[in-house]
Amino acid sequence: MSHKIAVFASGNGTNFQAIDEAVGCGEIDATIALMVCDQPGAAVIGRAEKAGVKTLVVARKDFPSKRAFEEKIAAALKACGVDYIFLAGYMRLIGKTLLNAYPHRIVNIHPALLPSFTGLDAIGQAFRKGVKVTGVTIHYVDEGMDTGPIIAQAAVPVKDGDTIETLESRIHEMxxxxxPKTIAKLLAE
Structure with a gap:
């Protein structure tokens, strides 16, 4: 059964593009039914439009509450028949409205080996701490910041001579x- 998924992003959209390419070549048995972005003008909007993916751009400041903001998103997700949400650089905590609408079906990617280096600037946090290994974590979303159950992790070594930029590049490659591999596996279960 092919799933209808939504990808939430706030920035450049390279993870959105990786997911879209994996869907396009059949690696992920799904359709991206909606791309949700909370930052008007973000590069991911152009990527989604170029890929022919329906987009919903909603700015939190245009709503009186987080609940109203998420109700707008939830209504759009329902209208598109979305059954899973994948956060790909979405820089907002998910609230109860979406968590209740998609229990155990919202997944996030984080550029560190959780539980270390939660929140913003995880790559910079790891780099400044001087760790020798960092990486990538994919986890279910709960009400906390990067605290949900871990689904998959991959290590990325910090090399001598690395800068934050070179480390960031390798983390993004990972x-x-x-x-995409983790999404494919989750949707096949």
Whole structure:
């Protein structure tokens, strides 16, 4: 059974593109029914439009509450028949409205080996701490920040001479491999 999924993103959209390419070549048995972005003008919007994926751009500031914001998103997801949500650089905590609408069906990717380096700037946090190994974590979303049950992880070594930029590049490469494979496996279960 092919799933209808939504991808939520706030920025450049490279993970969205990796997921879209995996869907396009049949690696992921799904259709991206909706791309949700909370940042008007984000590069991911252009990527989604170029890929022919329906987009919903909603700015939190345009709603009186987080609940109203998420109700708008939930209504669009329902209208598109979405059964899973994959966060791909979505820089907002998911609230009860979406968590209740999609229990155990919202997944996030984080650029660190959780439970270490949660929240923003995880790559910078790891780099400044001087760790020798960091990586990527894919996890279910709960009400906390990067606290949900871990689904998959992959290590990325921090090399001598690395800069934050070179480390970030290797972490993104790993994300683009691990996330589509993990999504495919989850949807096949």
């Amino acid at each position: 994300e683009h491999q691990l996330y």
